[in-house]
Amino acid sequence: MSKSFDVVVIGAGPGGYVAAIRCAQLGLNTVCIDDWKDAQGKSSLGGTCLNVGCIPSKALLESSENFERVTHDFATHGIQADNASMDVLKMVARKNKIVSDFTLGIRQLFKKNKVDSLHGRAQLLGRDGDVWRVGITDGEEVRAKHIIVATGSTSRILQQAPLDGLQVVDNEGALSFSETPKRLAIIGAGVIGLELGSVWRRLGAEVTLLEAAHVFLPAADEQVAKEALRAFTKQKLIIHLGAQIDGVTQAAEVVKINWRDIHGVTQELVADKLIVAVGRVPNTQGLGAEAVGLKLDAAGRIEVDEQCRTSLSHVYAVGDVVRGPMLAHKASDEGVMVAELIGGQMGHCDLNLVPNVMYTAPEIAWVGKTEQQLKAAGAAYKTGQFPFLANGRARALGDTAGFIKIMADVNTDRILGVHIVGPMASELIQQAVLAMAFSASSEDLGRVIHAHPSLAEVMHEAALAVDKRAIHI
Numbered sequence: 001m002s003k004s005f006d007v008v009v010i011g012a013g014p015g016g017y018v019a020a021i022r023c024a025q026l027g028l029n030t031v032c033i034d035d036w037k038d039a040q041g042k043s044s045l046g047g048t049c050l051n052v053g054c055i056p057s058k059a060l061l062e063s064s065e066n067f068e069r070v071t072h073d074f075a076t077h078g079i080q081a082d083n084a085s086m087d088v089l090k091m092v093a094r095k096n097k098i099v100s101d102f103t104l105g106i107r108q109l110f111k112k113n114k115v116d117s118l119h120g121r122a123q124l125l126g127r128d129g130d131v132w133r134v135g136i137t138d139g140e141e142v143r144a145k146h147i148i149v150a151t152g153s154t155s156r157i158l159q160q161a162p163l164d165g166l167q168v169v170d171n172e173g174a175l176s177f178s179e180t181p182k183r184l185a186i187i188g189a190g191v192i193g194l195e196l197g198s199v200w201r202r203l204g205a206e207v208t209l210l211e212a213a214h215v216f217l218p219a220a221d222e223q224v225a226k227e228a229l230r231a232f233t234k235q236k237l238i239i240h241l242g243a244q245i246d247g248v249t250q251a252a253e254v255v256k257i258n259w260r261d262i263h264g265v266t267q268e269l270v271a272d273k274l275i276v277a278v279g280r281v282p283n284t285q286g287l288g289a290e291a292v293g294l295k296l297d298a299a300g301r302i303e304v305d306e307q308c309r310t311s312l313s314h315v316y317a318v319g320d321v322v323r324g325p326m327l328a329h330k331a332s333d334e335g336v337m338v339a340e341l342i343g344g345q346m347g348h349c350d351l352n353l354v355p356n357v358m359y360t361a362p363e364i365a366w367v368g369k370t371e372q373q374l375k376a377a378g379a380a381y382k383t384g385q386f387p388f389l390a391n392g393r394a395r396a397l398g399d400t401a402g403f404i405k406i407m408a409d410v411n412t413d414r415i416l417g418v419h420i421v422g423p424m425a426s427e428l429i430q431q432a433v434l435a436m437a438f439s440a441s442s443e444d445l446g447r448v449i450h451a452h453p454s455l456a457e458v459m460h461e462a463a464l465a466v467d468k469r470a471i472h473i
């Protein structure tokens with residue numbers, strides 16, 4: 001006999017596991033079905049984010065940044081740390097431990113909140129009256145009135161560069177190299193390419209990124225992208241824009257990438273490893289979408305309205321498998337919204353206020369509109385900008401590259417967009433998100449007391465600069 005629940009959540013990534021916990025908190029009898037297996041073949045909760053995404057990449061970014069500090073920055077502090085070396089296997093083991101602690105943590109959270117957890121691939125089978133039937137790979141079947149699909153995404157495959165998991169890898173393989181490759185090629189200079197490229201460059205690899213777009217980081221504010229490109233080039237990340245990949249061949253432990261540059265001239269890049277990071281595709285394979293009439297959009301994502309309702313009654317979808325940015329916090333926020341809707345509460349997720357962060361050095365973060373978007377919309381806006389170079393805390397940290405830029409409406413002064421390139425942008429951006437969530441004006445931000453000395457003072461001064469009254473410049 002199949003077991004019945006109030007809610008079946010499919011997928012235990014940050015969209016699914018958060019939705020399941022919130023459902024349980026609201027008194028809904030909930031099961032979460034997930035098919036992720038770790039390298040040892042054991043089920044592992046947390047989806048892409050915890051297993052091969054946000055968390056492991058940030059662990060490696062931290063280790064590699066520490067190594068770079070020791071080898072490049074410590075001497076200016078008077079610290080002698082000659083002959084520092086990197087034990088890559090130890091770094092990867094530390095990363096693996098962080099991942100397993102967190103994935104285990106979700107299991108404990110499920111237990112604490114009384115969320116049932118099942119391992120296997122789930123498929124929508126159909127509806128009996130107002131109850132959905134969901135099949136699981138081992139033949140088991142569960143039933144529920146409400147379904148939340150949170151099946152996430154997987155790496156987009158590039159036909160010219162098939163993965164072999166050893167020399168040609170996606171983000172998963174790139175998080176577990178056993179040694180630093182001498183020459184590392186990366187197809188795609190997006191967020192994964194730049195973050196993982198930074199990791200291995202700091203550890204000594206010569207990193208070349210081949211990017212199809214003619215513009216660097218087109219989604220970022222142009223001024224920020226320009227500053228970041230300058231910084232990355234200075235760090236000797238080699239970035240070719242307008243690159244077209246013709247083919248990849250593997251021979252005698254090297255990978256050869258044949259490509260055409262921005263002028264159409266044929267080039268060959270030889271590397272020891274190749275990372276393919278050309279975006280991600282929604283995970284709907286085997287879900288039974290077609291059979292039950294679940295509508296997908298042209299990009300293969302599950303079609304949803306602003307409250308994540310799909311074309312089917314009582315079936316919701318959240319996270320990477322639907323429209324909007326493919327980010328963990330966006331997935332979680334949608335998960336909470338849907339759980340609260342099912343629980344009879346108000347649900348809300350504002351896609352205009354999703355912060356974007358890149359954990360490179362300098363970090364990049366933004367929320368709201370870019371200057372090019374405001375120009376295209378013909379908006380009347382004013383701008384305030386302040387450099388980290390003029391900030392005492394940034395000087396003390398020895399991390400002075402970059403700036404914060406705030407744009408506000410000319411008439412109402414309401415903040416329209418905040419863009420950061422510089423130290424701790426990932427933490428600083430939250431102040432802007434909070435301000436914008438409460439419809440703050442730049443004057444509101446400028447009238448708030450900021451601790452001294454702190455990086456947050458750069459935000460304060462940028463807000464003051466909107467009305468041309470920054471103090472320290």
Ligand code: FAD
Binds near residue numbers: 047049151192283
């Ligand atoms: P996922 O995390 O992909 O989880 C989906 C789960 O569903 C998986 O476990 C999958 O196996 C399972 N599943 C799929 N189909 C089925 C099925 N039919 N039955 C059962 N289970 C199924 N985002 C950030 O916000 N910050 C970052 O710093 C960041 N860094 C990243 C770094 C890398 C290298 C990568 C690859 C991604 C990163 N992301 C980051 C993106 C982030 O990981 C995703 O946006 C997030 O994981 C999406 O969550 P989700 O719950 O929608 O899906």
Ligand code: NAD
Binds near residue numbers: 245357
């Ligand atoms: P991305 O969209 O950020 O970058 C992919 C890049 O590959 C783009 O610049 C694109 O122009 C380029 N590209 C596409 N086809 C190409 C081709 N044939 N040849 C050369 N270049 C090509 O995607 P990603 O870096 O793969 O990351 C996937 C998703 O994961 C992102 O959407 C992002 O939201 C998420 N992510 C987030 C973080 C973070 O929040 N810090 C970190 C990593 C990943």
